[in-house]
Amino acid sequence: LERIRADHERALREAKETLQKLPEEIRRDIRQDKEKLLQDARGGKDAGAPGLPRRLFRQPVGAVGQEPADPIVRQRRGKIKEMMEHAWNNYKRYAWGLNELKPISKQGHSSNLFGNIQGATIVDALDTLYIMEMKEEFKEAKEWVEKNLDFNVNAEISVFEVNIRFVGGLLSAYYLSGEEVRQYHMCCLIDAHGYFLYFSFPQHSGIGRNWPWASGGSSILAEFGTLHLEFVHLSHLSGNPVFAEKVMNIRKVLNRLDKPEGLYPNYLNPSSGQWGQHHVSIGGLGDSFYEYLLKAWLMSDKADEEGKKMYYDAVQAIETHLIRKSSGGLTYIAEWKGGLLEHKMGHLTCFAGGMFALGADGAPDDKTGHHIELGAEIARTCHESYDRTSMKLGPEAFRFDGGVEAIATRQNEKYYILRPEVIETYMYMWRLTHDPKYREWGWEAVEALEKHCRVDGGYSGIRDVYHNHENHDDVQQSFFLSETLKYLYLLFSEDDLLPFEHWVFNTEAHPLPILHKDDENKEENEK
Numbered sequence: 277l278e279r280i281r282a283d284h285e286r287a288l289r290e291a292k293e294t295l296q297k298l299p300e301e302i303r304r305d306i307r308q309d310k311e312k313l314l315q316d317a318r319g320g321k322d323a324g325a326p327g328l329p330r331r332l333f334r335q336p337v338g339a340v341g342q343e344p345a346d347p348i349v350r351q352r353r354g355k356i357k358e359m360m361e362h363a364w365n366n367y368k369r370y371a372w373g374l375n376e377l378k379p380i381s382k383q384g385h386s387s388n389l390f391g392n393i394q395g396a397t398i399v400d401a402l403d404t405l406y407i408m409e410m411k412e413e414f415k416e417a418k419e420w421v422e423k424n425l426d427f428n429v430n431a432e433i434s435v436f437e438v439n440i441r442f443v444g445g446l447l448s449a450y451y452l453s454g455e456e457v458r459q460y461h462m463c464c465l466i467d468a469h470g471y472f473l474y475f476s477f478p479q480h481s482g483i484g485r486n487w488p489w490a491s492g493g494s495s496i497l498a499e500f501g502t503l504h505l506e507f508v509h510l511s512h513l514s515g516n517p518v519f520a521e522k523v524m525n526i527r528k529v530l531n532r533l534d535k536p537e538g539l540y541p542n543y544l545n546p547s548s549g550q551w552g553q554h555h556v557s558i559g560g561l562g563d564s565f566y567e568y569l570l571k572a573w574l575m576s577d578k579a580d581e582e583g584k585k586m587y588y589d590a591v592q593a594i595e596t597h598l599i600r601k602s603s604g605g606l607t608y609i610a611e612w613k614g615g616l617l618e619h620k621m622g623h624l625t626c627f628a629g630g631m632f633a634l635g636a637d638g639a640p641d642d643k644t645g646h647h648i649e650l651g652a653e654i655a656r657t658c659h660e661s662y663d664r665t666s667m668k669l670g671p672e673a674f675r676f677d678g679g680v681e682a683i684a685t686r687q688n689e690k691y692y693i694l695r696p697e698v699i700e701t702y703m704y705m706w707r708l709t710h711d712p713k714y715r716e717w718g719w720e721a722v723e724a725l726e727k728h729c730r731v732d733g734g735y736s737g738i739r740d741v742y743h744n745h746e747n748h749d750d751v752q753q754s755f756f757l758s759e760t761l762k763y764l765y766l767l768f769s770e771d772d773l774l775p776f777e778h779w780v781f782n783t784e785a786h787p788l789p790i791l792h793k794d795d796e797n798k799e800e801n802e803k
């Protein structure tokens with residue numbers, strides 16, 4: 277506690293000093309810090325060329341796949357690529373270089389999640405452009421990144437969003453495309469390194485603050501628990517273990533804490549180290565924490581035993597306390613509020629179907645089949661949540677109480693903002709079972725997106741999916757290009773495109789390579 281207090285005081289002192297500086301002085305300091313970081317990452321003054329990774333680039337497996345053999349599947353996949361072209365071309369035309377597009381008003385859209393960092397759609401879309409073989413577009417996106425992407429900003433950002441979209445997006449683009457952009461991407465990552473240490477770990481040199489609404493100044497489970505995949509790769513590429521160490525420490529603290537009924541509350545107070553309100557959710561505020569436990573284990577080529585144990589223990593507790601079956605036979609994941617269940621499931625929670633199926637293979641006590649089954653049941657429920665609306669697109673949250681099942685009852689839960697989670701689950705279920713219904717359900721979503729979300733200027737979210745007429749929200753979210761369209765494309769691709777034996781997807785659908793033990797050993801021996 278004393279150390280934390282001293283660190284806070286130091287951060288406050290530094291903040292005060294910073295506030296007294298002129299903007300040019302702040303920019304100069306940032307530049308100097310950055311140069312120092314670059315130098316440290318290179319291993320001292322004279323080592324290596326600027327920004328080059330320490331590791332040799334390995335040709336990725338399955339960065340580009342074969343054409344689907346079935347003509348209908350081929351044609352459907354072609355249609356999804358055309359959707360990507362429509363989204364991209366309109367972003368390019370009306371909002372180039374800005375974070376997102378307003379497809380109705382045909383101008384840029386800025387959200388405060390990224391501070392004044394710009395270009396979220398470009399960075400989020402890089403890898404989708406690459407795997408869809410949109411070569412020209414990838415080239416122009418890459419050039420924009422080289423010339424314009426600037427983390428040299430003095431602003432408040434969401435660590436979570438910038439990590440999953442920008443750091444994840446740049447890492448994937450690097451791992452997929454290699455040589456071409458290696459030098460620059462590595463520079464960007466080193467940029468991100470520095471500022472991530474600033475933002476995520478205030479005890480080092482920056483200032484961090486929590487969301488004012490989060491249970492008494494608490495930090496949020498899905499935010500501090502969704503850094504592992506990216507940070508492990510930052511350490512892997514730079515040779516600097518500090519990034520992985522930091523995030524593994526977060527995990528250790530969580531592992532040691534007492535958990536109510538084995539569940540992880542969404543809020544943790546960073547000063548007291550105690551849980552805040554005992555709210556548990558596999559949707560917003562909790563979701564990707566569970567996802568990253570599983571995927572960290574998979575990404576480590578199944579070496580990360582701590583991640584594995586925490587994941588399967590958590591799933592056990594979720595099954596016991598949160599998963600329920602409705603009287604109509606739909607399996608859903610409720611929210612837990614201090615022991616009481618709220619029988620509501622968010623669109624965000626629908627990702628869990630894919631997660632259960634992906635983790636099925638390693639499930640303890642012969643539960644592989646059971647976890648696949650759980651994934652299939654969640655997929656079915658989420659499909660119902662789409663099917664029971666007029667527009668065949670799912671609401672933000674749906675309920676299983678007051679006589680309804682899989683239907684949104686509150687006006688403020690009826691919107692659809694181009695989210696990917698249901699399609700993500702179809703993609704995992706398809707890859708892992710090859711049951712054709714998942715492609716059919718995915719195609720239903722394509723038809724609904726085309727009918728209701730496509731407008732002249734791109735794709736827009738919908739304010740009420742139970743209405744017969746669209747009321748557009750006028751935002752083309754960057755995750756529509758990075759996730760929704762990518763998962764659809766993968767659903768209609770052969771399994772050789774980004775095969776699961778070689779890649780894991782971060783929570784924004786950016787593929788990161790599995791760090792195979794054999795490759796690591798080979799590299800060690802070659803040194």
Ligand code: DMJ
Pocket residue numbers: 564624695696697755759783784785
């Ligand atoms: C994405 O940014 C990520 O999938 C995140 O984990 C949750 N929400 C959005 C999309 O819905």
